[in-house]
Amino acid sequence: MSTLQGEHIYLRALEPDDLDFVYRLENDTDLWEVSQTQTPYSLFLIKNYLENAHKDIYEAKQLRLAICKQESFESIGLIDLFDFDPKNQRAGIGIVIQNQDNRNSGYGKEALELLLAYAKDYLHVHQLFANIAVHNSPSIALFTSFGFQLIGVKKEWIYNQGIYTDEAMYQLLF
Template identity: 25%
Template sequence: MEPVFSGQPIEGNAISLRYACKQDLDEYFAYLQDEETTRLTGSQQHFTREGTAVWLQKISAVNAEERVDYMIIEKSSGKLIGEVVLNEIDTVNRSANIRIGIRGSGNRGKGYGTEAMRLMLRVGFEDLKLHRIHLGVYAFNPRAVHVYEKIGFRREGVQRDVLFDNGQYHDMILMAMLEQDYEAVRGGAGRPE
């Protein structure tokens, strides 16, 4: 399971995916400060500029044995609007976790997240030869659940009261896609619309 990554961007219709670089610091730090993004992803961490610079340096190195991090770039503006990540890569069981974040309400609802997920599923199933890709999404984010189901993820269960935020507990919906699910929807999941 030794993929060959060229380091070249992955081109979609409206977005491209590329590795992080140190020039991303300002935009990536702003992304990490976006309140709606941190709420939807359940992040409760405080990010400093210095810590963000160190993290960017770490994820800019290609290391598909552990994780694959891509920045989501809107093609028309060239702006960094989010990230999509395969992490927790398990080469023995051929599985990984996927996560995505899109910065700002102005970038949501435009299909960027759907396109980024489809491109990253292609990386996971075709390049990394994974068998299973899973994710967790909070129950208060039904729009994301709808998108994940639309591109072929299936619900597997619920972790009850997994996140305490704003004075209340929230459930996490567990979802996954297997390689045969990917193949069944490959015309949509494997290629951008």
């Protein structure tokens, strides 16, 4: 079995054909709180991003992979390593599953398991961190199930629709 292939999903590099999928995800206002986005992304910007997605993680300092179902090859989400710091062997990690039908189905857990193994075994990171809004119970449960530990809370860190929300930082040491 491939490093980035699980039982039900696989992770793959972004392709030019992912333009519409990434555009929809990036412009889904329900996800903006998670991604810290405040303005829509144009097709032009997404297209330019995809044209540069081939850059090595050591150059771009990030890696974004599509989460795809094995049986249908359908893209259902994205999983990212960001703020990659090879000197200190750490990176941030984030995941988003596109629609409610695909959430709570084990796809996110499988994707996270695959990317954790890749980060540890191929990128040789020593630690990963995840920033999660304190009210995002499903994400907190997902990350803590892999051993991520709460290391701090940023008070009133996220401002969304007139409300301040705390953001927790979770860390995993390998």
